[in-house]
Amino acid sequence: MRAFRTFASYLGTLIAFGLAACDADSCNGLIVGTTICFDDDGEEVPCCGPPGDKYACPPDAGDDAEPDADAGDDGEADAGDEDGGPEAGSSSGCPPDAECMAPGGGGFDYYPSYVWMGKETEPPPPPLLGTPYENWVDVTFAEPDCPTCSCAAPAAGCILPDSWEVNSTACQDVSLPNVTPFDPPAAWDGSCTSSSQIPAGILCNEAPCVRSLVVQPPTAAPCVAEPAMPPEGEPLPPPVRTKVIDYVSASLGTCDLARVCIAPPPPGYRLCRVAYGSAAAVPCPSDWSDRHTGWRQVEEQRACSACSCGAPQGGSCEVLVKAYSDAACTNERGSLVLTVSDGEKCVDLVTGTALGSKTAELLSSQTGVCPPSGGELVGEVLLGVPVTYCCVPEFEPPP
Numbered sequence: 065m066r067a068f069r070t071f072a073s074y075l076g077t078l079i080a081f082g083l084a085a086c087d088a089d090s091c092n093g094l095i096v097g098t099t100i101c102f103d104d105d106g107e108e109v110p111c112c113g114p115p116g117d118k119y120a121c122p123p124d125a126g127d128d129a130e131p132d133a134d135a136g137d138d139g140e141a142d143a144g145d146e147d148g149g150p151e152a153g154s155s156s157g158c159p160p161d162a163e164c165m166a167p168g169g170g171g172f173d174y175y176p177s178y179v180w181m182g183k184e185t186e187p188p189p190p191p192l193l194g195t196p197y198e199n200w201v202d203v204t205f206a207e208p209d210c211p212t213c214s215c216a217a218p219a220a221g222c223i224l225p226d227s228w229e230v231n232s233t234a235c236q237d238v239s240l241p242n243v244t245p246f247d248p249p250a251a252w253d254g255s256c257t258s259s260s261q262i263p264a265g266i267l268c269n270e271a272p273c274v275r276s277l278v279v280q281p282p283t284a285a286p287c288v289a290e291p292a293m294p295p296e297g298e299p300l301p302p303p304v305r306t307k308v309i310d311y312v313s314a315s316l317g318t319c320d321l322a323r324v325c326i327a328p329p330p331p332g333y334r335l336c337r338v339a340y341g342s343a344a345a346v347p348c349p350s351d352w353s354d355r356h357t358g359w360r361q362v363e364e365q366r367a368c369s370a371c372s373c374g375a376p377q378g379g380s381c382e383v384l385v386k387a388y389s390d391a392a393c394t395n396e397r398g399s400l401v402l403t404v405s406d407g408e409k410c411v412d413l414v415t416g417t418a419l420g421s422k423t424a425e426l427l428s429s430q431t432g433v434c435p436p437s438g439g440e441l442v443g444e445v446l447l448g449v450p451v452t453y454c455c456v457p458e459f460e461p462p463p
Contacts, residue, residue, distance in 0.1 A: 189332025379432025
């Protein structure tokens with residue numbers, strides 16, 4: 065992807081300066097030393113640029129595109145400092161205001177980039193030509209601070225029996241009965257209720273529906289988890305990060321065989337060397353010492369797991385339930401005492417009797433202790449494709 069950006073920048077520059085890029089056959093000719101690039105007038109001219117990415121040299125690059133014989137004792141062009149940084153005051157063969165500098169290498173992109181860095185909420189400067197690439201640098205994740213979970217005792221120690229069934233057989237009868245629901249209303253407080261009435265003499269498969277009553281035991285009320293969290297847990301704060309808008313800079317041609325012309329960055333942008341992936345660990349050249357590291361994708365996906373409570377331990381609950389034939393809870397037909405440690409219990413009734421109401425009375429209750437859980441860090445941060453920017457330090461005026 066970065067290689068494609070470099071080629072696109074080359075091509076845009078060549079068009080802007082009226083230089084004709086070599087076609088594929090011309091570029092292949094360079095492999096055997098043949099110079100067959102052409103300018104806009106169709107004249108054969110020297111080729112410039114790196115291998116595999118040749119173009120016709122600018123008119124001021126010299127007839128032979130060779131380095132100045134006085135460029136050094138060994139006859140080669142001075143590529144600037146060994147660290148590859150921009151060479152101040154060297155603009156031979158470059159348009160006005162452009163710098164003649166060595167191209168990238170050692171893991172960095174061939175050309176430096178025009179880069180803007182700022183907060184996510186800040187508007188970037190006007191966009192440049194080409195494709196912008198968005199990255200994130202100088203990322204700081206919040207230190208995990210998950211709460212300590214605890215369990216508070218419930219306001220009521222018992223949940224009254226909510227499953228009442230009337231059977232067509234006696235309690236000791238092993239045959240399968242016909243079952244008729246006689247449940248109380250939801251969230252019942254145990255007071256007299258006439259819900260789910262069963263008339264007297266009603267038949268089930270030609271036999272009386274009412275012969276016995278089976279009631280499930282009460283249950284211990286659950287503890288209250290503190291602090292309260294959504295079931296999926298509490299997310300960590302988003303990371304503090306710096307947004308980067310990155311455009312590959314366009315080369316303005318070569319100033320000699322070893323160096324290229326790079327224009328100063330537009331207002332609001334900086335000039336930076338860029339390295340991606342495994343190359344992001346390379347050190348910055350000394351003249352590009354303002355280093356910023358980050359990733360192409362950064363997301364905080366960690367969370368503190370929700371607090372929860374286990375079943376109460378050491379508690380007790382005892383309830384007296386009664387069934388009546390009338391709707392006013394005055395004509396009792398059967399009763400049971402149940403505890404949380406019991407299973408279901410059964411009481412025989414008068415065969416075919418009406419069941420018109422019911423009550424439940426809490427005889428005793430003691431809340432238990434619930435073991436807490438949760439408040440642990442779960443998930444991972446998402447970091448995709450490392451990136452490093454080595455930038456020319458910004459000028460800071462003296463105090």
